[in-house]
Amino acid sequence: MNPAETPSAPGAVLNISVYKFVPIPDAAQLRETLFERAQAATLKGTILLAEEGINMFLAGSAGAVRGFVDALRADTRFADLAPKESWSTSQPFRKLLVKVKREIIRMNHPAIKPADARAPAVDAATLERWLAQGHDDNGQPVVTLDTRNAFEVDHGTFDGAIDWRIGKFTEFPEALRAHKDEFTGKTVVSFCTGGIRCEKAAILMREEGIQDVYQLEGGILKYFEEVGGAHYTGQCFVFDEREALDAELKASQDEPR
Template sequence: MNHILNISAYKFVPLPDAAALRERLHEQALALALKGTVLLAEEGINLFLAGPAEAVRGFVAQLRQDPRFTDLQPKESWSAEQPFRRMRVKLKREIIRMDHPTIRPDSSHPEGRAPAVDAATVRRWLGQGHDDAGRPVVTLDTRNAFEVDHGTFEGAIDWRIAKFTEFPQALLAHKDELMDKTVVSFCTGGIRCEKAAIFMREAGLEHVWQLEGGILKYFEETDGAHYQGRCFVFDEREALDKELRAAA
């Protein structure tokens, strides 16, 4: 029986008090016997947690008492076993490393975010082969090569990067190939494709979107059409199918 609730969520929002926040969140997570990882940086929060549903949702409720996190919307999946071995809350320079400090999304200001497109719209665009303006649509996988090997969208662009810090250079090398297309960047949960979409806009690509909530939200809100294989996740489940289930 799947009785362990797994959540993932992120938010780009200024956290000048990240160090103090680390202590508080660590204490709260331990008190609820949760396991997983919470990353904090001045640019925001990125978390992966698992435990009994009441405990996990209790942690989220406590987190939302902070006005900066009231709109946090975790993606949920279930497992029979705890997929994490311990609880870690870590301070980082970036919650997802890109090594481009000027790329600083800020969810508290809409103009600071990359334009997003929801899962249902992406499914429809891929089915018809073009966006609502008739422009050809391509999907761009911003994940590392070993993640892509578990599964990706049909025909997705994959530059075989080994780490996300390689994405900017790869984009600049291939930018001209994307100029006349609508580009939907995607990743596991949305965090990488958010930074990627902003970088692409700054590089001069006009018709760029991020898949809101990433692959996991696409699985949650659609039937997973146009996606082949599974979605790699960074815990002991390894990869999830379109029903958000781990391999048997």
């Protein structure tokens, strides 16, 4: 059963993560509106806004969370938001933060503008099939590239994934330039927790001349939701007090620390 359709027990908390690269020139004004709405709905978590887009991690009652998203979809820029959902037994966030930043995921590479053009994406089912057969549909070897920080990778990753042990995402461009020749003749699928980092990473890789590169649509969380844990060992680190989720999108512990 899809986690989004799982009947919630009394008091269960719905957690969502969603992002979209879309021009938001009015980020400062939108910040005030979203803070007031989220606070009124007693939601907790983090909303990041920048001229390049929006990135949200929110938790609360199912009705409040989904109502907040529905209200946001009334803005045509966000009409197609499709949050990834999971459940927890308690609130995993301590407070509500709504911030305006220079980037919703910092890369320090201003030429990368996902709102202008995305890199090609591959869905979970296709990646699972490629990994099972060891090559893409053209017979080319497939490698997965983990774009997350080293401590996140240590919780779990795809079997055989490339891991450059970066400490923060701003280190990714330099690491890529040091290793990009290793991708010759291979199909590369970049991945991350929810899709935001691997989207920027895939665009940069194409700009650096790597032709056969895809981003994993929706990241690890969407992969877990759609196909489970095939070809993945361990859990997926998340940036809240649940710490990590398994392939069934369940927290590594019943209660937050």
